[in-house]
Amino acid sequence: MSALLSIDRLRVELPAAKKGMRTVIHDVSLDVQAGEAVGLVGESGSGKSMTTRAVMRLLPEGARLSGEIRFDGISIPGMDRRALRRWRATRVGMIFQDPRAHINPVRTIGDFLFEGVMLDGRLSTSQARERISHLMRAVGIADVDRRLNQYPHELSGGLLQRVMIAAALTTEPELLLADEPTTALDVTTQEEVIAIIDELRRERGLAMLFITHDLDLAAAVCGRIAVMYAGSIVEEQKADALGLATSHPYTKGLLAARPELGRRERRLQTIEGRPISAFEVGDGCAFATRCPRVRDRCRQERPAPTQVPGGRVACHFIDFIDAAAGSPAVGSGGGTR
Amino acid sequence: MTTLGVASVVIYGAMFIVPGDPATLLVGGSKPNPEALAAVRRQFHLDDPFWQSYLRWLSGAVRGDFGVSLVYRSPVSDLIASRALTTILLVAYAAIVIVIAGVGLGVLAAWKEKRAGVVITMATTVMMGAPTFVMAVIFVAVFATGLGWFPVFGAGSGLTDRLWHLTLPAFALAFSWIAYVAQVTRAAVRDEIRSEHVDTAHARGVPERLILRRHVLRNASGPILTVSGLTVAGLFAGTAVAEQAFGINGIGALLVESAAKQDLAIVQAISLVLVAAFVVVNMLVDLCNALLDPRAAGRAAR
Amino acid sequence: MSVLQVAPKPDSREITSWGARFDGPTTVACVIVVVFTLAAVFAPVIAPYDPTQVDPSAVYQGPSVAHLLGTDNTGRDILSRLLHGARSSLLGPAIVVLIAAVVGTVIAVSAAWIGGRFDAFVSRALDVIFAFPGLILAIVAVAVIGPGLLAPAAALSISYIPYIARVLRTAAIRQRNLPYIAALEVQGFGAVAICVRHLVPNLLPLLIVQATVSYGYALLDLSAISFLGLGTQPPTPEWGLMVANGQSSIIAGHVEQSLYAGLTILVAVVAFNVLGQGLAKAFMGDDR
Ligand SMILES: Nc1ncnc2c1ncn2[C@@H]1O[C@H](COP(=O)(O)OP(=O)(O)O)[C@@H](O)[C@H]1O
Numbered sequence: 001m002s003a004l005l006s007i008d009r010l011r012v013e014l015p016a017a018k019k020g021m022r023t024v025i026h027d028v029s030l031d032v033q034a035g036e037a038v039g040l041v042g043e044s045g046s047g048k049s050m051t052t053r054a055v056m057r058l059l060p061e062g063a064r065l066s067g068e069i070r071f072d073g074i075s076i077p078g079m080d081r082r083a084l085r086r087w088r089a090t091r092v093g094m095i096f097q098d099p100r101a102h103i104n105p106v107r108t109i110g111d112f113l114f115e116g117v118m119l120d121g122r123l124s125t126s127q128a129r130e131r132i133s134h135l136m137r138a139v140g141i142a143d144v145d146r147r148l149n150q151y152p153h154e155l156s157g158g159l160l161q162r163v164m165i166a167a168a169l170t171t172e173p174e175l176l177l178a179d180e181p182t183t184a185l186d187v188t189t190q191e192e193v194i195a196i197i198d199e200l201r202r203e204r205g206l207a208m209l210f211i212t213h214d215l216d217l218a219a220a221v222c223g224r225i226a227v228m229y230a231g232s233i234v235e236e237q238k239a240d241a242l243g244l245a246t247s248h249p250y251t252k253g254l255l256a257a258r259p260e261l262g263r264r265e266r267r268l269q270t271i272e273g274r275p276i277s278a279f280e281v282g283d284g285c286a287f288a289t290r291c292p293r294v295r296d297r298c299r300q301e302r303p304a305p306t307q308v309p310g311g312r313v314a315c316h317f318i319d320f321i322d323a324a325a326g327s328p329a330v331g332s333g334g335g336t337r
Numbered sequence: 338m339t340t341l342g343v344a345s346v347v348i349y350g351a352m353f354i355v356p357g358d359p360a361t362l363l364v365g366g367s368k369p370n371p372e373a374l375a376a377v378r379r380q381f382h383l384d385d386p387f388w389q390s391y392l393r394w395l396s397g398a399v400r401g402d403f404g405v406s407l408v409y410r411s412p413v414s415d416l417i418a419s420r421a422l423t424t425i426l427l428v429a430y431a432a433i434v435i436v437i438a439g440v441g442l443g444v445l446a447a448w449k450e451k452r453a454g455v456v457i458t459m460a461t462t463v464m465m466g467a468p469t470f471v472m473a474v475i476f477v478a479v480f481a482t483g484l485g486w487f488p489v490f491g492a493g494s495g496l497t498d499r500l501w502h503l504t505l506p507a508f509a510l511a512f513s514w515i516a517y518v519a520q521v522t523r524a525a526v527r528d529e530i531r532s533e534h535v536d537t538a539h540a541r542g543v544p545e546r547l548i549l550r551r552h553v554l555r556n557a558s559g560p561i562l563t564v565s566g567l568t569v570a571g572l573f574a575g576t577a578v579a580e581q582a583f584g585i586n587g588i589g590a591l592l593v594e595s596a597a598k599q600d601l602a603i604v605q606a607i608s609l610v611l612v613a614a615f616v617v618v619n620m621l622v623d624l625c626n627a628l629l630d631p632r633a634a635g636r637a638a639r
Numbered sequence: 640m641s642v643l644q645v646a647p648k649p650d651s652r653e654i655t656s657w658g659a660r661f662d663g664p665t666t667v668a669c670v671i672v673v674v675f676t677l678a679a680v681f682a683p684v685i686a687p688y689d690p691t692q693v694d695p696s697a698v699y700q701g702p703s704v705a706h707l708l709g710t711d712n713t714g715r716d717i718l719s720r721l722l723h724g725a726r727s728s729l730l731g732p733a734i735v736v737l738i739a740a741v742v743g744t745v746i747a748v749s750a751a752w753i754g755g756r757f758d759a760f761v762s763r764a765l766d767v768i769f770a771f772p773g774l775i776l777a778i779v780a781v782a783v784i785g786p787g788l789l790a791p792a793a794a795l796s797i798s799y800i801p802y803i804a805r806v807l808r809t810a811a812i813r814q815r816n817l818p819y820i821a822a823l824e825v826q827g828f829g830a831v832a833i834c835v836r837h838l839v840p841n842l843l844p845l846l847i848v849q850a851t852v853s854y855g856y857a858l859l860d861l862s863a864i865s866f867l868g869l870g871t872q873p874p875t876p877e878w879g880l881m882v883a884n885g886q887s888s889i890i891a892g893h894v895e896q897s898l899y900a901g902l903t904i905l906v907a908v909v910a911f912n913v914l915g916q917g918l919a920k921a922f923m924g925d926d927r
């Protein structure tokens with residue numbers, strides 16, 4: 001069975017400030033099935049955005065990409081301009097982190113929404129208007145007509161992000177890429193926006209790649225979760241199996257570092273050491289500089305992903321980790337379909 | 338407005354700052370006899386307190402009455418009016434050249450960064466250092482005496498003939514400003530191209546052409562307009578050099594001539610008019626900017 | 640596979656390391672500036688002829704071994720005139736920039752330090768000066784004081800103050816709010832002492848950049864004024880004056896004098912411009 005989106009050994013290098021190239025994505029492989037929600041979780045700087053940008057072909061000037069990205073079997077890096085434009089316009093929707101920066105400030109909300117629908121070319125103006133009003137209400141925007149004539153600076157961040165979600169859905173895509181869609185919002189708005197995304201996605205049977213730095217959030221809306229560290233995916237698991245015995249030490253660290261409601265801890269656990277960037281990773285395991293269980297082999301040899309029940313983990317000592325079962329699983333929410 | 342007010346005080350007050358008798362200055366370089374001096378004093382009310390004579394001068398200026406030139410022996414406003422059209426034509430011509438070439442080159446440099454960016458940046462860096470009078474010399478040598486395409490001097494008569502005569506002066510005047518506008522345009526357009534909302538447009542499959550027009554140029558128009566306006570306003574000062582270099586009988590040349598002859602009445606009048614033109618253009622630009630940017634409009638409405 | 644490449648990042652932005660970070664154009668510009676300055680200083684030694692020596696038997700000579708750049712309409716050696724012309728052509732802008740830099744720095748630092756109403760007043764005043772075209776101010780000054788280097792240079796010194804003070808003021812305000820200044824104040828150092836010993840030295844790179852770029856434009860403005868016949872007066876050799884002087888010969892087909900003088904001005908202005916941008920890049924890491 002072929003996946004809707006299939007990322008295969010993706011590697012991205014960016015031009016460094018001085019000379020040469022810096023690897024920011026290291027052999028990332030990840031599949032998203034039609035209708036499935038997959039979470040991509042990692043600390044900031046771990047390469048989540050670069051991964052989505054590689055998928056959308058929005059990499060910065062001078063970036064070098066290798067590996068393969070397929071959408072419905074078609075190679076995205078191989079598309080010509082027209083095909084790429086067509087694909088972006090009809091089959092994929094993207095929600096960016098900061099709606100205020102990502103929506104043109106000098107055009108109205110209506111301009112923004114219509115621009116997307118009309119590109120499709122399949123709808124008449126009145127059909128487009130109808131679809132937009134419908135979607136606006138679906139994302140929880142009440143006075144549609146007034147909002148359409150307003151400018152972005154007249155809307156709150158939460159409302160703008162709803163507009164962005166509506167815009168992403170206007171062309172009825174099959175895949176939604178959401179890059180930290182709530183990070184720029186305040187906490188109460190975050191929950192509403194997540195709920196809207198989750199609900200609309202399920203209703204429409206959309207596939208989604210959901211990027212966040214928040215494991216719990218990912219577990220709440222995604223069936224499967226990939227954990228990223230320093231440009232590599234260290235673990236991929238079913239959401240409800242995360243943190244079980246066979247998890248990667250980094251995932252365990254992340255889980256242990258969460259503050260938990262109702263449990264006053266003397267001190268939050270943190271992962272020792274400084275998070276590193278992908279280009280700082282040598283030949284060994286990306287997590288070797290911070291791993292509590294690091295051995296010599298970890299510093300010399302990059303671990304290949306090993307199959308474990310429910311997913312795969314890239315760790316040399318996955319069997320040994322077994323013995324030291326610790327943290328509880330995350331509360332599980334969404335599943336596939 | 339403040340600028341204009343301060344400018345008028347400076348322009349008028351300048352003759353009182355220097356040691357010596359303002360009347361002597363107003364008579365012009367020549368050796369004055371006592372009766373002439375007394376006449377000048379009376380005409381310009383120099384025996385009144387400064388503010389009184391200033392206000393008298395200013396209220397005259399507002400009505401278009403700048404007094405009588407002692408060198409030319411005719412009303413200053415007549416002298417200016419008879420030369421105004423040529424200068425305005427020259428400024429308008431140069432302004433059009435600057436905006437078209439400058440914005441065009443700037444957009445091209447930013448949009449085709451790889452192919453055109455470096456070349457245009459280098460060219461504009463050199464152009465920025467090319468003063469009007471140097472370009473005048475080069476243009477005359479190449480296009481007038483060399484190729485014989487354009488007349489060497491004068492302003493011509495009749496509209497087409499005038500434009501014909503004003504072509505070299507306008508381009509000489511425009512030359513370094515083109516580069517300036519191009520560089521600012523390039524920076525503004527490049528900032529916009531790299532902005533996140535343009536990423537969004539790409540991600541939504543908006544065609545390049547539309548992205549350039551709707552999201553890049555539209556958004557970069559603020560700084561481009563501002564710098565264009567500033568440039569056009571600056572052209573009024575530049576006419577002094579261009580007209581002198583090409584022997585065009587406009588306001589700028591009159592200003593230079595009068596300065597050399599120390600005919601203060603004319604110098605004051607022209608400086609004030611030029612500064613006023615400068616200020617008015619800048620105000621227009623601010624106004625347009627407010628109309629262009631919904632955020633600024635919101636702020637301005639308060 | 641990538642080897643561990645953790646070389647220490649060259650993030651130190653100290654002035655000591657700027658020499659290594661000059662790119663090609665900046666180096667060339669630097670050389671040109673030095674050469675021009677040397678030419679001005681040693682003009683009497685290196686110039687082959689007296690720049691004011693008229694020779695009716697040798698007018699409009701083309702380039703030759705005797706006259707490398709030829710002679711002008713009165714038979715004066717163009718190269719010698721250019722070399723001597725460097726003196727007044729380069730001295731004028733130096734005066735302008737020096738005055739503008741000193742006054743501009745004092746204004747900027749005191750505005751940043753005192754703040755409040757004074758700062759608002761200074762900003763407004765700078766805006767007004769900025770909006771007043773320097774060329775016109777210079778012409779007014781000439782009309783009042785009389786032609787020569789003095790009047791336009793004095794006028795331009797005022798015109799160029801905003802170019803320096805505006806940028807420095809912003810930077811000074813940023814510096815003012817840094818903890819180290821507060822620390823010095825707590826230690827009981829006086830305002831003047833802190834400004835002179837710490838604030839101004841930290842603003843120095845920026846000041847040098849602004850002064851360098853301003854120098855180029857002051858040179859351009861002053862030579863334009865000379866060209867108009869309102870600045871340096873003949874027979875003193877000056878570049879702008881040479882362009883004007885050679886104008887009448889162009890119709891007769893002798894472009895040399897105007898052209899060489901014009902190109903010299905152009906090269907000088909561009910060199911100062913490029914040098915200024917290069918310095919900005921080297922000092923501030925400004926990659927524009
Ligand atoms: N435009 C860029 N040029 C060079 N490096 C970049 C650029 N953008 C991001 N990076 C680097 O790429 C890495 C991954 O960044 P990113 O994908 O944005 O992380 P995340 O989205 O997980 O926070 C980081 O180390 C970051 O420093």
Ligand SMILES: [Mg+2]
Binds near residue numbers: 048049179
């Ligand atoms: Mg990110």
